[in-house]
Amino acid sequence: MFLITGVTGTTGSLVRQLLLDRGLPVRGMTRNPSRPDDVHGDFTDPESLRNALRDVTAAYLVTASPTPDHDLAFLAAARAAGVRRVVRLSAIGTGEVFDGSVLAPHHLAADQALAAGGPAWTVLRPAMFATNVLHTPVVNLTGDAKHGVIDPADIAAVAVEALLGGHDGRTYELTGPEALSVPEQAAILGRREVVDVDPADIDPAWRSGVLWARAGHGARLTDDVARVLGRPATRFEQWALGHTLA
Numbered sequence: 050m051f052l053i054t055g056v057t058g059t060t061g062s063l064v065r066q067l068l069l070d071r072g073l074p075v076r077g078m079t080r081n082p083s084r085p086d087d088v089h090g091d092f093t094d095p096e097s098l099r100n101a102l103r104d105v106t107a108a109y110l111v112t113a114s115p116t117p118d119h120d121l122a123f124l125a126a127a128r129a130a131g132v133r134r135v136v137r138l139s140a141i142g143t144g145e146v147f148d149g150s151v152l153a154p155h156h157l158a159a160d161q162a163l164a165a166g167g168p169a170w171t172v173l174r175p176a177m178f179a180t181n182v183l184h185t186p187v188v189n190l191t192g193d194a195k196h197g198v199i200d201p202a203d204i205a206a207v208a209v210e211a212l213l214g215g216h217d218g219r220t221y222e223l224t225g226p227e228a229l230s231v232p233e234q235a236a237i238l239g240r241r242e243v244v245d246v247d248p249a250d251i252d253p254a255w256r257s258g259v260l261w262a263r264a265g266h267g268a269r270l271t272d273d274v275a276r277v278l279g280r281p282a283t284r285f286e287q288w289a290l291g292h293t294l295a
């Protein structure tokens with residue numbers, strides 16, 4: 050049995066569908082189950098994690114907390130349940146030092162805890178998701194800086210390969226095939242409403258990551274998607290064709 054956390058979210062929903070397409074047994078974890086193959090699970094409720102992880106062999110771990118607490122609770126429960134493999138969604142730049150700050154310390158702590166023992170693991174560190182520009186208005190935190198923007202479906206496809214094995218102990222930095230700024234992405238998608246945010250107005254917890262990206266560090270490109278999937282990462286224009294405004 051595969052357990053997909055964040056199953057109502059951007060990549061978790063895609064990971065679930067890809068596993069179902071392969072005819073594999075999947076359980077989706079959410080705080081608000083709405084499907085027969087969903088289970089109630091909350092990272093803040095250990096009993097719910099014990100229940101969600103029953104008979105699970107491999108899990109996809111997505112957290113959206115600014116601290117590693119959710120990850121640590123999940124890992125403790127996964128170890129107790131005998132889960133054999135965990136694939137964790139982290140973020141590009143995690144652990145790098147910029148302007149005197151360690152980037153994404155919550156992701157770093159969680160990735161290190163995962164690697165420190167217990168199930169086999171794979172860490173995925175994606176660049177900016179293409180889907181970010183679907184928000185209305187498009188919020189631009191990074192000025193004209195470019196990003197190796199990635200189709201979340203590529204992240205999900207890599208996650209599925211990792212869940213199936215052969216990628217244990219690996220950390221992948223997942224990017225698209227080209228670097229584009231947020232205004233460039235919005236223009237390709239035909240979105241006119243772009244709101245520029247001053248870094249001074251950003252929550253201090255997230256500011257160093259934004260400044261790192263504004264300095265252009267998120268523009269780097271890797272071939273990790275192609276190496277895992279055996280095909281190139283999806284171009285932003287290609288992704289945008291399926292996401293034009295209604």
Ligand SMILES: NC(=O)c1ccc[n+]([C@@H]2O[C@H](COP(=O)([O-])OP(=O)(O)OC[C@H]3O[C@@H](n4cnc5c(N)ncnc54)[C@H](OP(=O)(O)O)[C@@H]3O)[C@@H](O)[C@H]2O)c1
Nearest residue numbers: 055056057058059079080091092112113140175176177178
């Ligand atoms: N967006 C980007 O450009 C980007 C780039 C790199 C990395 N990332 C990373 O991607 C991760 C996900 O980000 P996202 O904004 O895209 O999230 P998301 O896909 O919207 O998913 C958030 C998921 O977390 C679940 N969740 C939240 N609190 C929970 C709790 N207490 N217990 C159980 N489940 C809980 C939600 O499920 P329910 O509400 O159904 O319970 C939801 O499915 C983050 O770690 C972020 O750092 C994002």
